[in-house]
Amino acid sequence: MDILLDVHHDPHAEFKITRTHIKAFFLDLFIAGTNTSAEGTQWAMAELLNNPEAFEKVRKEIELVTENGRLVEESDVGKMPYLRAVMKETLRLHPPAPVTTRECRQQCKINGFDVAPKTAVAINLYAIMRDPDSWDNPNEFVPERFFLQEEDERMKLNFVPFGGGRRGCPGTELAFIFIHTAVAAMVQCFDWKIGEDGKGKKVNMQSGSSGLSLSMAQPLLCVPVLHFNPYV
Numbered sequence: 472m473d474i475l476l477d478v479h480h481d482p483h484a485e486f487k488i489t490r491t492h493i494k495a496f497f498l499d500l501f502i503a504g505t506n507t508s509a510e511g512t513q514w515a516m517a518e519l520l521n522n523p524e525a526f527e528k529v530r531k532e533i534e535l536v537t538e539n540g541r542l543v544e545e546s547d548v549g550k551m552p553y554l555r556a557v558m559k560e561t562l563r564l565h566p567p568a569p570v571t572t573r574e575c576r577q578q579c580k581i582n583g584f585d586v587a588p589k590t591a592v593a594i595n596l597y598a599i600m601r602d603p604d605s606w607d608n609p610n611e612f613v614p615e616r617f618f619l620q621e622e623d624e625r626m627k628l629n630f631v632p633f634g635g636g637r638r639g640c641p642g643t644e645l646a647f648i649f650i651h652t653a654v655a656a657m658v659q660c661f662d663w664k665i666g667e668d669g670k671g672k673k674v675n676m677q678s679g680s681s682g683l684s685l686s687m688a689q690p691l692l693c694v695p696v697l698h699f700n701p702y703v
């Protein structure tokens with residue numbers, strides 16, 4: 472398959488897209504999109520299990536929107552602001568991709584350090600989202616913080632679990648849709664007992680690392696107990 476791509480409308484920048492490019496593109500999507508979303512879902516459930524009040528609030532919101540008669544769906548997410556705040560707070564505290572990189576385009580000074588052109592720069596998204604100058608009680612799980620109007624601008628600029636700018640994550644919307652829906656369905660349909668035997672008190676929230684992503688040091692183990700069966 473031959474496709475000619477005109478990069479930035481520059482006639483000298485044309486190159487041929489081959490089968491290998493397309494395969495690499497799909498591989499990129501899988502690498503960038505699967506683990507990150509799975510980790511985000513796992514962290515969200517872990518936070519909800521450790522914060523039963525938040526769990527109950529999410530469940531109440533779902534029951535209100537679905538009138539307690541059907542399985543929650545993607546199209547409900549827009550009507551569930553608390554669930555969305557829970558997900559944002561989860562990704563703020565536990566960004567599955569905690570670091571990103573850029574190449575410096577021009578000479579600049581950052582915090583007194585001279586940065587030369589072409590320098591590779593690592594950006595610590597995790598630190599930005601726990602910076603006490605930008606976030607009150609930065610290490611605490613407080614979904615309600617996303618409802619505070621006066622904090623809005625400061626938080627918007629520093630909420631970067633998907634990076635930002637033209638190289639920001641192109642999967643943001645997709646990830647939000649399916650993570651919200653998966654978490655909502657798990658909250659709607661089941662109560663969850665912590666631990667393999669269901670006798671645990673708290674989920675261990677220590678983070679480990681699997682490759683480049685921020686995963687739970689102890690994978691989340693819990694036992695589902697049926698709460699609502701939408702299929703009967």
Ligand code: HEM
Binds near residue numbers: 568633639640642
């Ligand atoms: C919770 C889920 C996800 C998180 C936290 C996440 C996070 C990120 C972050 C931090 C970056 C780097 C952005 C930057 O440097 O400014 C990135 C890049 C990327 N993400 Fe995601 N991502 C998620 C899901 C997805 C999904 C579902 C897809 C695709 C189906 C995807 C595809 C990509 C691709 C292709 C890039 C590279 C973009 C580029 O270099 O231009 N991501 N992601």
